[in-house]
Amino acid sequence: ETGVTQSPTHLIKTRGQQVTLRCSSQSGHNTVSWYQQALGQGPQFIFQYYREEENGRGNFPPRFSGLQFPNYSSELNVNALELDDSALYLCASSFGTGQIGSGANVLTFGAGSRLTVL
Amino acid sequence: QKEVEQNSGPLSVPEGAIASLNCTYSDRGSQSFFWYRQYSGKSPELIMSIYSNGDKEDGRFTAQLNKASQYVSLLIRDSQPSDSATYLCAVNSLNNAGNMLTFGGGTRLMVKP
Numbered sequence: 001e002t003g004v005t006q007s008p009t010h011l012i013k014t015r016g017q018q019v020t021l022r023c024s025s026q027s028g029h030n031t032v033s034w035y036q037q038a039l040g041q042g043p044q045f046i047f048q049y050y051r052e053e054e055n056g057r058g059n060f061p062p063r064f065s066g067l068q069f070p071n072y073s074s075e076l077n078v079n080a081l082e083l084d085d086s087a088l089y090l091c092a093s094s095f096g097t098g099q100i101g102s103g104a105n106v107l108t109f110g111a112g113s114r115l116t117v118l
Numbered sequence: 119q120k121e122v123e124q125n126s127g128p129l130s131v132p133e134g135a136i137a138s139l140n141c142t143y144s145d146r147g148s149q150s151f152f153w154y155r156q157y158s159g160k161s162p163e164l165i166m167s168i169y170s171n172g173d174k175e176d177g178r179f180t181a182q183l184n185k186a187s188q189y190v191s192l193l194i195r196d197s198q199p200s201d202s203a204t205y206l207c208a209v210n211s212l213n214n215a216g217n218m219l220t221f222g223g224g225t226r227l228m229v230k231p
Contacts (some may be wrong), residue, residue, distance in 0.1 A: 019129055033218075035221075037169055041217075041223055042122075042124075042206050042208075042221075042222050042224050043162065043206070043221045044221070045219060048218065056218055090162070107219065108157030109162050109163070110161060111160070111161050118126050
């Protein structure tokens with residue numbers, strides 16, 4: 001059984017650029033959530049994908065977008081990067097049914113992608 | 119007011135002691151509660167989940183939930199230096215984003231040999 005893998009592990013961008021982060025979910029999981037964790041803070045929910053559709057979104061602007069593919073892997077795209085986007089981006093997979101309240105239990109996190117915006 | 123609050127610490131306990139970590143939450147509709155451990159530079163790792171009032175024990179860990187007081191805690195018995203980490207409290211909110219987990223800011227635990 002493979003865990004959640006994320007790439008790249010570290011990257012540096014400049015303000016205004018765009019970034020794509022990738023995530024492969026754990027075997028048997030069909031739901032992917034993305035979280036942003038700034039230094040010294042807890043993770044903040046960005047959005048969740050189930051069956052290739054966004055299934056919930058936190059308080060993040062539209063320049064944060066995502067995709068989920070038929071194999072349940074996922075991408076997080078951030079456009080027009082700002083300095084405050086510097087953070088650890090965590091992907092978490094789980095098994096859900098798409099119903100409210102499912103898919104958020106027993107999250108398995110990847111190691112994260114650390115983004116620095118200069 | 120933050121939705122999930124934790125004392126940031128650090129909480130320092132001697133090896134072998136009981137560490138008590140606390141968390142309060144604001145959403146009365148919350149139904150699922152989780153404790154994650156995060157070592158420095160690593161991703162969060164689930165250590166306990168609790169869904170109903172009372173205590174739930176798993177090895178050296180005990181989670182306690184009191185929905186009336188909107189309070190959840192984690193006790194670590196016989197604390198070891200390897201328990202030194204940040205402990206994140208997370209709550210499943212069913213309000214606006216459906217399936218999101220809301221995390222507290224974490225409590226840093228230091229277990230001294």
